[in-house]
Amino acid sequence: MKSKIILTAFLSVSLFACAQETPKVKHKKSSVSSKSNVKKVKFANAEDPICHMKTEDDMKDTVVYKNKTYGFCSSLCKDEFKRNPEKYVQK
Secondary structure, three states, X not given: OHHHHHHHHHHHHHHXXXXXXXXXXXXXXXXXXXXXXXXXXXOOOOEOOOOOOEOOOOOOEEEEEOOEEEEEOOXXXXXXXXXXXXXXXXX
């Protein structure tokens, strides 16, 4: 009985640890257009390299890497890219 409890606890912790490796990104269903001073930028990427969502000209989460501007759907995707940009940049 004691070994079943320990095994269950170990498996639960293992599954929880594996689930933490994938970036958690919450996407909005529609893009809310505001009349702010957001500049339209031509991005080096047609889609977010993290979650593969299509980029739009007015995305505010951007990173300049090797003189190219990359757009992201959220700050979470942007932060993931900044950790290891070479992994996501198409060569």
